[in-house]
Amino acid sequence: MIFRNTHIHPFKAENRLKSPLIREIESENLLLSEYELEPDSTVNIVLDKNKTIYIIPIFGGVDVFLNEVSIFVHIEKILLFNNMDNCILKNSFEASVVNFLVIQVQKESLENSPSLLNFHLKENELIAIKNNLSIGVFLGKVEERFLNKYKVDTVFCYTVTGVFEIENRLLSAKEAITFKDFRKVNFESLASFSMLIFVCK
Numbered sequence: 001m002i003f004r005n006t007h008i009h010p011f012k013a014e015n016r017l018k019s020p021l022i023r024e025i026e027s028e029n030l031l032l033s034e035y036e037l038e039p040d041s042t043v044n045i046v047l048d049k050n051k052t053i054y055i056i057p058i059f060g061g062v063d064v065f066l067n068e069v070s071i072f073v074h075i076e077k078i079l080l081f082n083n084m085d086n087c088i089l090k091n092s093f094e095a096s097v098v099n100f101l102v103i104q105v106q107k108e109s110l111e112n113s114p115s116l117l118n119f120h121l122k123e124n125e126l127i128a129i130k131n132n133l134s135i136g137v138f139l140g141k142v143e144e145r146f147l148n149k150y151k152v153d154t155v156f157c158y159t160v161t162g163v164f165e166i167e168n169r170l171l172s173a174k175e176a177i178t179f180k181d182f183r184k185v186n187f188e189s190l191a192s193f194s195m196l197i198f199v200c201k
Contacts, residue, residue: 006179007027007178008171008175008176008177009025009027009176010175011023011172011173011174011175016174019035019036019037019038020035020036020037020038020041020043021033021034021043022034022035022036022174023174025158027156027178028178028201029051029105029106029201030103030104030105030106030156030199031048031051032102032103032104032156032176032199033045033102033103034058034100034102034160034174035089035099035100035101035102036097036098036099037062037090037091037097037099037100038091038097039091039093039094039095039097040091040092040093041090041091042088042089042091043088043089044087044088045086045087045088045089045102046085046086047085047086047087047104048085048104049083049084049085050107051082051104051106051107052080052081052082052105052106052107052108052110053079053080053081053082053084053087053102053103053104054078054079054080054101054102054103054104054105055073055078055079055089055100055101055102056078056100056101056102056103056135057073057074057075057077057098057100058075058099058100058160058161059075059097059098059099059100060074060091060096060098060099060100061073061074061093061098062074062089062090062091062100063089063090063091064079064087064088064089064114065087065088065089065090066081066084066087066114067084069114071114071116073100073116076118076119076120076121077116077117077118077119078116078117078119078129078133079114079115079116079117080113080115080117081110081113081114082107082108082110082113101158101160101197103199105132105199105201106201108132117129119135121135121136123139124137124138124139124140124144124189125144126144126146126196126198131150131200132150132152132199132200132201133197133198133199134146134197135196135197135198136195137193137194137195138162138193138195138196139192140189140192141188141189141190142188142189143186143187143188144187144188144189145184145185145186145187146184146187146198147183147184148183150200152200152201153180153181153201154178154180154200154201155178155179155182155185155198155199155200155201156176156177156178156198156199156200156201157171157176157178157185157187157196157198158175158176158196158197159171159172159173159174159176159194159195159196160173160174160195161194161195162190162191162192162194162195162196163189163190163191163194164188164189164190164194164196165187165188165190166185166186166187167179167186167187170190
């Protein structure tokens with residue numbers, strides 16, 4: 001398949017931001033920020049009130065403070081919410097660094113806000129968490145594909161860890177690629193414990 005509308009977001013080690021914010025990518029109506037939070041530390045995150053926010057732990061868990069509400073979010077859980085212009089996240093662990101994503105996407109209608117979603121990752125399989133969000137963890141060389149089931153215009157792919165070949169393009173950890181006007185995206189993991197996230201917009 002030929003993709004005429006493709007944009008790659010490369011990453012070089014020397015461009016890594018200082019902790020706690022280590023990587024940030026803006027792509028049209030999406031902002032992805034990856035954080036590493038040291039033990040017993042906090043970070044105040046400025047948000048867009050006109051966006052829906054996803055908080056996705058990659059390693060460990062964080063306490064999320066939204067006004068007077070505190071919610072603990074750990075791996076295989078995603079916190080979604082609307083109508084907030086900032087939040088505070090705290091690593092309550094005494095000896096472990098936590099790693100998580102904050103993704104701001106075009107505002108959705110949420111039945112409950114904040115809302116905590118549970119999911120279960122399966123080895124070597126791409127899991128649809130919501131209509132617009134899929135996550136996969138792969139433990140070696142595995143071929144997979146992302147299908148445009150909901151006829152969206154654009155999909156954003158972010159390599160959290162490992163290495164992937166995505167439509168004949170090699171992407172390492174912290175790199176991203178955006179496809180427009182697509183039916184499917186073929187990809188292959190090339191390293192043990194490679195994690196990939198697809199966000200439709």
